[in-house]
Each structure stands twice: as structure tokens, then as C-alpha cells.
Amino acid sequence: MYNIQNLYETLNERKRPEDVAEIIAGIIQDKLTTAENEVLEKAAQGALNRSFFGYTSMLESFGEVIGADRQINKALKIFRVQNLSDSDYSKTEGIEQFLYDISPLISKPVGQNNFKTDRLNKTERKEVGLDISKRSYNKKWRLLKRIEKRLQKFIIESKKLEFQKISKHGLSHTINFGDFSADINTACFIAYYNARCNVRSAFTNHSQERPFDEICEMLFNRCRSNEANTNWWAVSHIYASDETLSHLTEEQKGILLGKWTSIIQEIAEFMSDLWKNNDINRKTMAVKKGNDSSTWNNTAGAWNKARDSWMNLVYSLGMEVILDDLCFGKVMRLMAADVVAWHYATGGKIDPDTEVWNKLPLPWEVFEGKAFCNKKLIADICKEVRIDPEKSGWIAPRTHTIAKYKPTPELVHGVMVSNPFMATILKKNKFFSGKINK
Template identity: 35%
Template sequence: MSIAETSAEDALVALHTSLDERRRPEEVAHLVLRVVGGQLGLRDRMTLGWAARTAARWNGWSSMSADFARPIGGARQIDAAARLFELPPGGVDPDDPVSLLDFSARLSESLGAVDPARLDFLRDRLNREDRAAAGIELSKRQYNRRFRVTQRLLAKADRLAVEQTKRQLTMVARAGFAASIERDAFLADPWAGCFVAYLTAKRKLRREFTLSGRDNPYDDIADLLFRHCTADPTTDWWMIAQAHPTPTVLARLTEAQRGELLGRWWATMRQVAALLKQVWTASEFDRATMIVRRGNDSSTWNLLCGAYNAARAAWLAALDAAGSLGLLQASCPGKAMMLIAADLAAWHRSTGGGLHPDVGVWARLPLPWDVLDGTATCTRADVEAACADGGVDPVTSGWTGPRAPAATGVFRPTPELVHGVSIADPLWASVLRAGGAFSGRVTKDSLEQTPIPGDVVVSELPERDGHIKP
């Protein structure tokens, strides 16, 4: 069923589902129009309607995924283990790492493993005498096969837990706690639900390769929806605060609600900081520039930085709303800087620019995870001194308080991107992506020998010898 044929009730359910997806904002705007379009004035309806109509570009098709990558469960490993151990199917949740660990522990015990969480093929297998003493009547070959399957099941449980955590933190970085909003609460307040769904869709947009910075996700459509929420005395501000924890929203919560959010964001900061420390320790970063080096896992690092900085900004906003910014005098963990691509950094330098001023502040302060675990001390005075050295306003830049709100953005249709480069249409985007264009790797021979028409790449790019290179 197309969106145009969707009922208002079904459209609202689809909006709730979109909280855990990556739909284009124009698709979400179309669903919003189905839900609240009849309650809008002419001007607001025209604003929302124009955005909704752009969802039909290219017959609604896009070359980009409408979801964040979802971890693949352990169904294949469970089936292999069940066949080899001759166990009945069922009883194990393939998408739950804990369930997989419990299952692997039971299998490990049947193999005589001393520690079910450690299965080293060289050290932990039983020899013939030990198997006989444990009552295991299996040949060496059959025992080894079962041992390897159990090993793979245990490894899958560990990988699944890591990937699920990564996806969860991706959602936190892009949409706060919106993905955890209960369906019943969402359906009970259509205006608040529409605002949260649209704003989070804007926040989930992919970054473009540009010098002009990112558009403010809070645009004219988000603003008109927010104004309707403000005018309604029954608005569920607690739900809105999950995705939009600004001072204006937090001021409408009860003290208990602000305290709960403060605790959740603090816990998230500590969780992400511990993961950042692991990546930092295992890598070699240039802290002074934060330009990517060969071997850096920039994807994982930037994902974690996004989640940490989003949690930190929301924590500061909650502190401010509670009148407790004075606590920063005792401890004020700093931001975490994302890694920047070397070609983008070079482009900045070629146009007379340089590193973002925040990078200098970050380099002057103790590492945030050391502050959070008590290894190092960083107070508000320390942050203000580092900001002064770097020529940064500590308050408006978000180092010691909620960041100053940017000007309300203007909706524009979602561009088709290939590694951040805007492409004229999804068909060309698919071709270029398949050929490895703009990926930083050597392109395939067929693409290298085929010049890209000048009107295919929409965004401005640095040139090499007068020509844009894929």
C-alpha cells in the first residue's frame, strides 16, 4: 500500500516504526500529512505538502538504505549446533546474545569444558582418557567438530552483542532515546509523535562532503509541528524530551523527569566513554589534528564520538534545566573529537581554512574517559582556560553549557549521496557506488576509464588537475 492510500491510524503506526529506521524526511513528512494534515492551516499545510510531494521523486526510489544496518542473529550457528548435538529445535533466541551464551555454556559443559566462556582449541579440549573419564563417548573427530561449533556459537554471541551495542549507540547519536519510546505513548499524542518522527528523520540524514557545515535538522517543518505541540496543553513533553532535550522542552518536565533523564544521559556518557577508551588504546590517533591515519577505525570511532557528544550535550541541558551547572566546577568532562578525512582536511586548507577550533580545545584537556572514571581531573575552570587559549566561547560552543540554538533551517529534498558526495539521481548513485567512486580506494577499471559527466556530481568538490576524480 502506498503512503497516499494509508489511513491516518496506519500512518501514525508507520511513524512510530520509523523511529528505529532511516527513512527520508520527505517520506516521514508525507506520513505526517496523512496524520495531521486536516488540522493544519493553509500556510502550514502548503509547507508540509511541498515536502511530502518531494517523496515521489524518481517514483519514490532511492539508492540509499532506508534503515541502519541490523546485526545478523545466530540462527545459522544454532541450527548447526542443533544438528551436530542432535538437539530439538527451538528454545534459543538467535537475536539475544545472552540466550546464545547460555546455549553455548550448556554445550560446553557437555564437552567437559572447565570454563564454558573460554574454549581454546589447543588448551581446553579433552584427550581420549579425559573424555572417557567424563563419560563422553565420542570419537576424536566428532568431539572436535562439536568443539568447533560451540566455539563459533560463543564467538557469534560476542560479536552480536558488540554489533547490537553499536547500533543502539548509532540511534542514540542520531535520535537520542527516541527508539525506546513505547508505541502506546506515541499513538496517544499524534502531534508530539509527528514532531519526534520528523525531527529524528532529519537528524539521521547522512553527512555531505562539504565545507559549509551541516544543515540544522530543526527546520521550518519541525518548527510548525513544535508550535502545535506548544499550543496543546496535553502535549506529552516527556516523549519529546527523549529526542529533543533542549532547555525549552526540559523546562516543561517535572523535577523527577529531569532527574531521570539526567541519570540516563550520564550513564550513557560513561558507557560510551569506556568504549572510546578501548578504541583509543588500540589505535594511534594524531590528537593534535584528528586527521585519519592508515589503520584507524574511523567508522567505529566517529560512531562512538557521535553518541558520546549527543549524550554529553543532553546531560548539560538537563543540568542547566535543573539549575545544577555549578556541579561542573567539580568535574566537567570535555567533548570527544571525530576523525576527519584527509582529503576533506586538505580541502579546508586549500580554501584558507584550518582545523575546527574545538580540536585545539580537545587536545589541551584530559581525555574525557579518564575524567569520567576518576583517573584525571577536569573542572569547568580547566575547560574555560583551554577554550580561551583556542579562541572558543565555552558556553555558546557547548563546552560548559547547552549549545546556543542555530537558526531554523529550511527543508530541502534529501540528496542522493555516494560517500558524502551529492549525485544527480539514484541510478547514477548506484552505478558510482558499485564502481567504488569517492570511496578512497582504487576504482574499478571500467569506471576509471569512463569519464563521469559533469552534471552527475551535484555537490562542489575539490579538483585535481582541473578535473574531479572518482
């Protein structure tokens, strides 16, 4: 009923771990020992097609960024040209290629969009051989300007979506089918761990559940016991532990380090703009009106995920000496004001990680060379606030822990709800959203 293609498709989805566990069971159940099957069934028995309700109120996919197909199809008609290439207008490259193909037809340089100064007047149109009316010229000019504007928005929204995925599961969505399907144990571990990483955060004043649970451990043990066949390169894209990296060549580690460094650089540029455009209370990191908390938290998550992987690779390559000259810190997420109040009401204080964040230079400025921070500075500040700089992941790879499996809850804006029917009603009526219910 299920095959490895079904499993691969889940890498770009947000299926519940229970449903991914059932796909795994359908593929390898006859290869599992009794004990392994009992562990897998802890999750698989909660799959939607085995449950009473048979559905979930939560989206099972990441958001989608809409390209410029509609605008470009309209432009093709107005300019009376056929599609100039086989470009995909749901991708940046396709939209850019269209603009560079079409804009010369009205002598409009791409990027020059000032309506007062960048348009051609009647004389200039004649000089370049444009025998069209002012009305027709303006219509075409405005349409190309809108497509350029659409392109810029598409680029930004695509970055946001990419960072959201990275914040959840690292680079698992970039694994190609060949690497994924080369070994069934590899595929099963990656798919289930990916689903666990993608689980939404719950509204709580405690730390979130760790994604690596006892089912991950069982599936990873199968990779260990068949390490010669395991595709450790594919595993390293989602689980860059010391053990995983030990199976890679130095060249593979170097390629991964380069990938993560480039990702950190891209996030740094984006986060710098976010910081400037959001008046964030750095001391408490509590959300206030005007903060784009969703974008900030997804980008902060991507930074921390990329930083963790970068740190793991630096240590695995024996390059930790560079941290004496450059060691950028974590980025704290924004918290809802009611969570902060809840935390204080139950006797809590500012999170120690937030205290470290407050005392350090902004991490993206350190990465860009605009501020100085190294391993010693971070370690000294961690000791000031009484946290272990290594175990907390500030200056070394995070400590590995295994969580006990817990069923995936139905969530309405992070609040756990007893069943999907009730969750659907609460969402429809905007409960827990912070918006006024009319």
C-alpha cells in the same frame, strides 16, 4: 492510507524527511491550518512517490547485526537436541542462554576456549561420563567455541549499531509505541525530527546543516499549543531542550540523567579501546591509513549526543555546581585528508573545537576518574582559542537554532549527486570511495 503505526516504524529506519513528511500529511493534513500545510508541503512534495524517479540510491535503514541462528541450528542437529528454550538467537541473551544450556553436555565451561589446555582427554571424558569418540568431542567442542566467538563479535557489532543510532537521533529508537502514539502531535514531531537527525553528512568544508528546521518548528509549535496532551517524556528522548525538560517531573529528569550517565560510561569504555587500537593524529584529526574512521566517528557522535543531553539535564535539575569538579569535553570526529586540505586551501585553519580538544585531557579518562577536568579549565581554554565556551556547547547546553528547510540530496560517500540514477552508477563503480576502480 497512512496511520500512526507507519509513523512509528520510521523511528528505526532512515527514511528521507520528505517521505516522513508525506506520512504525516496523510495522517493530520485535515487538522492543519493553511499556513501549517504550506510549511509541511515544502518537504512532502519531495516524497519518493511524488517524484519523477520514485526511488533513492541511499539505504533507508540502519545496518543489521546478524546473530547466531545459523550456527546454533547446526549445533542443535550435531548435539541431537531440540531447541531448549524459546530464546531469540538474534539477541545476546538468547545466544548466552544456549551456550549455558548446551556446553555442560560435553563438560565445557563457557569461556574456556584454549584448544590445547581446555579440552578433556580420553580419561577425563570417561570420568565425567562422556562416552563419545575424540573426533565427535572435538567437533562439538570447536562448534561451541565458534558460537562463543560469534557471540563476542555480535556484542561488539551491536554496540557499534547502538552508538550509530544514538549519534544520530539520541534515544528515539527506544521510545515504546504507547508513549509515541499517546498524542498525534507528539508522534508527528518526533518522527519528522528523527528523520532530519538521520540525514547523512555531506562532504563539505563548512558546518553540517542543523536538523531542527522550519518544519520541525511548525510541528513543535503544535506540541506547544497542546502542551497538556503532548507526551513530553517521549519528546525528551530525542529533543532534550530546556523547554522540553521544563515539562518533566524531577523524577523523570533524574531517570533520564541516569540513562544518559550509563550510556556515557558504556561509550567511555568502548572509546578507550578504540583510542588504543587506532593511531589517531590528535592534532589534526585527519584520517590516515589504518584508522577505523566509521566506528570512531559514530562513537564520537554518540559521545557528543549523550554529553549534550547529560549537560541539558544537569542544568535543568539545577545541578551545574557539579561541573566545578567534573566536566568532560567533546570528542572530535576524524576528517578525510582531502577535506582537511580543502579547508586549508580556502584559507581555513584548525577548527577551534579541535584546538580545545587538543589542550584538554581525553574526555573518557576524565569520566572514568583517570584525569582531572572541570568547567573552569574548559572555559579558560575556550577563551584562549577565542570561542564562547557556553554558546559553543563546551560548558553549557547548546544554543538553539532553526535551519531553513533544504531538500535531502542524493549522496555518494558524502558527495552530492544530481539524481538517484547517477548516484547508483557512481556507487557501483566506486567513485568518491577512495578505492581503486578496477
